[in-house]
Amino acid sequence: MSPSVPWVAPVLYAGVLVAGEYAGLAGLGDTRQLPFVGGLAAAAVLDLAERRRFPAGAPRPAALGLLAARAALFVLIAAGDGAGLARVLFLLLPFTAYFAFGRAVSIGVGAGCAAAVVMAFQLTEPRWYRSPEHISDLLMFVLGLVLTITTAAVAAEERRARTRAQEANERLRASSERVAELSAAAERNRVARDIHDGLGHHLTAISVLLEKAAAFRDRDPVAADTAIEDAHRSARLALDDVRRSVGTLREAPFRLSAALDELARQARRTDDGQLAVTVDWSGDEHRYRPAVLMTLYRAAQEGITNVRRHARATRVSVTVHCAPTEARLVVADDGHGFDPGREGFGLRGMRERVTLVGGSVTVDNEPGRGTRLAITIPHQPEPAP
Known part of the structure; x- marks a missing residue:
């Protein structure tokens, strides 16, 4: 059976069982319990085994064997059914075939089932085509086949759509993870550039100023003190640069002209x-x-x-x-x-x-x-x- 609608077969089995048993008890037909009940039980066990063995659907070779086994069991059930309702079980054959083999095979199986019903009528009632009851039964069976194949088509398309949605979600998740990785890499590169361009510049200035202070400490204490003060100023500018990099631009607009003027003044002071x-x-x-x-x-x-x-x-x-x-x-x-x-x-x-x-x-x-x-x-x- 299809993993999309596993309830269809049990409902039909239950309906056929109730109708056959009622016909036997009410004397409306000769229901033979062994082929009838045994066949229904075997069909139910077959469906359960298929769902456990192939939860996502049986492969084609196995599906072909299962289809043949169901057809044989349905013939057995129909032979023991006293109510004559067991023919509805044959609707399950094109329904199952649709999911395993596609629409064309399903229609072919449905046509074969209709031909089998006509053959059964011919064997049991040679002039069946003159009987309104037989004509009505055949018409209802054909309509059932049409509805069954249509239902299978809708269920198969729903399953394909769900599969496509799952695949799309997987691709979207993979893309999201990739975007997150690229965003993280871009942010790491940005931070690296900010550290190099901002802190690197100021640390160079501080290093030069401290070397100058050390060189002039004995010869010119005033120049040494000035260099140390300029180094402190560069350190404060470096701190401002860090704050700017992590978001203080949202609080105070950045002025390029003023920043460049300060950059030039700092460079002139640093290099004396x-x-x-x-x-x-x-x-x-x-x-x-x-x-x-x-x-x-x-x-x-x-x-x-x-x-x-x-x-x-x-x-x-x-x-x-x-x-x-x-x-x-x-x-x-x-x-x-x-x-x-x-x-x-x-x-x-x-x-x-x-x-x-x-x-x-x-x-x-x-x-x-x-x-x-x-x-x-x-x-x-x-x-x-």
Whole structure:
């Protein structure tokens, strides 16, 4: 039987049993108990064994054997039935065949069952076609076959739909897990970039200032104290950077122009005036999203940090233009440049950060003639709430 509607067969068995026993007790027919009751019991046991052995449905070879066994049992039951109702059991054959073999086989089995009924009528009543009772019985049996095959089609489609829904849910769950993994990876990368670009910059400044304080401690205590104070200031800025990275931007709007001016002042103080840092600002930053402004700031921060660490430059300029169509930041220095094939984590992280907001990064570098870092981010309207 179909795992989708396991109750159909027991209902029919019970109906046939009650009708046959009533006919025997009322003297309406000759019900032979052994083939009749024994056949029904065997059919019920067969269904139970099939459900236990094949809970998701029997494979085709087994289904064919089970179909033949049921047909034989139904013939046996019909032979012992005194009420003549056992023919309804043959409706189970096309019903079962539909789930195992499909619609075409089910219709063929149904046609065979109808032909078997006609043959039985012909053997028991040669002029059956002149009997309104026999014609009515045949018509009702054919209508039963149509309803049975239709019911099987609906049940099979419902089972297929449920299977498709389960598969879709599994795919959705796998996709959700994959999205969660990618989101976690993206967040880890973001945190890594923030640590490198923010804390890395300030810790470099603190290290330089503390070295300066140690060097001038005996020769110029005032300069040493100033360097220590600047180191404290850098530490406070680093703390502000951490707070900004974890969400304080929601409380206070981020101003790129003010942040870049402070970045330039800090760089000049840290290097004791040996590195001239200038900021040239134009345009309207308010038309850009905070994520874009923060990306430009991190790029400037990383550019200045790289200049101080590696370039041995005397001048660095930061140029920002927030135009209606795009925001552009350029960090240029007069240092000795670097090998283009030796980009470190900072530049790679910068490229990732800029790509996330739809921008691009270009690095013009020539050993001995300085480096020019350019960030371009097209303007994108704020998404609708």
